[in-house]
Amino acid sequence: MNKVLTHSLFTDFDIDLFKAGKHFRLYEKLGAHLIEVDGVKGVYFAVWAPTAQSVSVVGDFNYWTGGEHQLQVRWDSSGIWEGFIPQLEKGVLYKYKIESNSNGIVTEKADPFSLYCEKPPHTASVVWDLEYNWKDENWMQSRQEKNGLDKPYSVYEVHLGSWKRGENNRFLTYLELAEDLVAYVKETGFTHVEFMPIMEYPYDPSWGYQLTGYFAPTSRFGKPQDFMVLVDKLHQAGIGVILDWVPSHFPDDAHGLGFFDGSNLYEHPDRRKGYHPDWKSLVFNYGRNEVRAFLISNAVFWLQYYHADGLRVDAVASMLYLDYSRKEGEWEPNIYGGRENLDTISFLKEFNEVIYANFSGVQTIAEESTSFPMVSRPTFTGGLGFGMKWMMGWMHDTLKYFQKETVYRKYHQNELTFSMTYAFTENFMLPFSHDEVVYGKKSIANKMPGDEWQKFANLRLLYGYMFTHPGTKLLFMGSEFGQSDEWSFEKSLDWHLLQYDYHSGIKKVITGLNHLYRTQPALYEKQFSGEGFEWINYSDHQNAILSYIRKGNNPNENLVIVCNFTPVVRENYRIGIPQQGKLVPVFNSDEKQYGGSGIGNSGSLKIDASPYDGRDFSIELILPPLSVTVYSFE
The missing domain is CATH 2.60.40.10 (Immunoglobulins)
Incomplete structure (x- = not known):
């Protein structure tokens, strides 16, 4: 009955x-x-x-x-x-x-x-409900001012299951993380946290990227309301929350979305479009109305009920191209004979339009690794409508350069300067993500060449270069204190390393750079515009030195940045300056508190009326070894 x-x-x-x-x-x-x-x-x-x-x-x-x-x-x-x-x-x-x-x-x-x-x-x-008494009104009402494209945006990427573990290697709960993680992110000065997928997933080694419960925060760490507490506490501390979102594929677990009612309901029925060979997973049917409504509803859900401030959309490149990871004969061109997935393009545009129309002060961020045009441009101009796009080319070129022994860097300066030829074609986020510290790629720290001193000096230089380069920033957990080993999802980060000066020095550098980024408008007001950047000299490859100016809305707040990519101290190094006055050092990655040698300039430095680098004025500086030095105009 x-x-x-x-x-x-x-x-x-x-x-x-x-x-x-x-x-x-x-x-x-x-x-x-x-x-x-x-x-x-x-x-x-x-x-x-x-x-x-x-x-x-x-x-x-x-x-x-x-x-x-x-x-x-x-x-x-x-x-x-x-x-x-x-x-x-x-x-x-x-x-x-x-x-x-x-x-x-x-x-x-x-x-x-x-x-x-x-x-x-x-x-x-x-069976559950989502009743919760939020206490983040101040954040929600003012987040437009914190999440704008002309605001500092420094993201700490976190895998909740391995950031820190409890006794006997147990997971920390959402409520424990609401104390420990929030305090740590506030201390180090990041403006946002990005959580690798927290939606329910069956298989730990997938890191959360193979979802079965699209509307449920994983119960590994507690109840849905416990996750709300974590978001709430981050907001109360003035920290934004970005969630990784995976509309690209899903696993074929028996209880999941695959073959849901005995038919290809959520996945595309054509295996050339409905199966992902890299991840051995199923691909959504973006041309089916009900599936599009499911996915966009899911995105809206996390912004509405969990007060998320943004969604970082995973694996966009795999969605955009019909031939992604497929050999000839394994894919079918679109109706125009091209390789673009027209259903995906339409879906992503609609997704972004819905999100930005319904929520103020949020951002969508595309993990997209190809040269697909206008990913972060509005849909009404023909773009996909994302707020930002990961700058994968910058990441690959920069790490490739830094892995070279310093004596060879003079032959590869173009690997660094090339990024500026396309830096403003999109709203780029500079990512050193989890993908760069797994599968034999080594940790960020262990990619650096040289002896121990040079390794850490290079790491400080890398982060200084990252934070003064145009674009927003993303750093994977552990990288902020020079984690030595590759990341493992099965255990905690190596927090014991902070007892050593070099590692604690890296954490102080990141804290200092976050403070610099948040307090110097020249680093963020025009971070997506060519008006915000000017080379002083990009051609001194013989000394492996770059110098440039970052600009904000107020010319008096402009910054001069000089990067020395060798361990050689440069005394009396002259650079051209566009105006008279004085320079004042505001950041030096070689300071002793960071584990450096303490070499550098101090006090007010007078600008000379001597033409140099094609400018009417110039100044002589001491460049510390393997360093970034930043100066403001007095």
């Missing part, structure tokens, strides 16, 4: 929007909802399964047996099954048992809209 009552949260308008792919708050309708019907409390369930012959809710309340609590399919050909089960309460475990009408296949699936999941390796969904 069916114990499910007829009830619906859908209006005809909802259904029309869903079919058209324009319903962007589907989580308010689909999924499990604690409601009251005619004075009776219980749970309303709704799931999209258009090729199903029957859908039952199975769970710990009916001994996981199908047929007892069968949902009813709507009459409107939407493919939605729904119903109300009285007396069910928060905390009940459940899945959908789905029998296909086309092939007799029976699947048992977690709820795609579940708000909370069983702790892996268990796979059931949990």
Whole structure:
């Protein structure tokens, strides 16, 4: 006997929007909802399964047996099954048992809209609510001022499972992280935290990039409200929160989205478009209206209910190109004969339009590694509409240069200067991410050449160059104190290294650079504009020295930056200056507190009326070994 009552949260308008792919708050309708019907409390369930012959809710309340609590399919050909089960309460475990009408296949699936999941390796969904009393009003009302493209944006990338571990290598909880992580990020001065995917995922070695619970923060670290506490505390500390978001692919786990109702429901039915050979995962069907609505609703959900300040979209390049990681014959050109995935392009544009239209003070960031044009340009000008794009070319070229022994660097100066030929074609974020410290690539610190002193001097120089180069910044956890080993998702960062001067010095350098970035408008006001940068001299490859000016809105706040990429101290090194007056040192990566030699300039330095570097004025400076020095005009 069916114990499910007829009830619906859908209006005809909802259904029309869903079919058209324009319903962007589907989580308010689909999924499990604690409601009251005619004075009776219980749970309303709704799931999209258009090729199903029957859908039952199975769970710990009916001994996981199908047929007892069968949902009813709507009459409107939407493919939605729904119903109300009285007396069910928060905390009940459940899945959908789905029998296909086309092939007799029976699947048992977690709820795609579940708000909370069983702790892996268990796979059931949990009836839950999202009630929480937020205390971040000040942040939410003023975040437009913190998240703008003309504001400092320094991101600390974190994998929650391995930032720090507790006794016996246990995970810290969201609530513990709300104390330790928030205090640490505030101390080091980052403006934002970016969490590698916190949506529920079954397999730890995927680092969270193979999702099964798109609407549920992973239960590894606690309940959904516990994650809200972490976000809330970060906001109260003045720190923004960016979430990694993975609309590019999903795993084929039995309880996940794959072959959901016995058909290719969420994934593209053509394996050339629906299967990812690199990750052995399934690819969303971006041309299907209901799938687009699912994904955009998911993005909206994290911004609405978890107060996220931005989404970093993973693997955009793999979405954009039909031939990505495919050999000839393994892909089919689009209708114009090209390799671009037109459905993806349309989807990404709509995603960005919806996000920016509905939320103020947020950013979307594309991890996109190709030369696809206008990724971070508005859709009304033909762009994809992202706020920022990762500058992968800069990252690769810079690390390649820094890995060279210093004696050879004079032959490779163009590897550094090349970035400025395209630096303003997009709103670029400079990333040293988790991808650069795994799979035998070494940690950032151990990429640096030379003896121990030179390794750490090079690292200080690398970070100084990064923070004075145009663009926003992203640094993966552990890199800020010179983690020696590659990152492992299975254990904590090597926090014991901070007892050693060189490592604590790197942490002080990052803290100093974050302070410099936040307090010097010349480093952020025009960070995406060619007006914000001017070379002084990029051709002194013989000495491996670069000098440039960073500019903000006020010319009096401009900064002069000089990078010495060799361990040779340069006495009386002259550079051209565009104006009279004095220079005052404001940052030197070679200071003793950072583990450096303490060489450098001090006090006010008079600018000479001597032409040099094509300018009317000039100044002589002492350049410390392997250093970045920054000067303001007095």
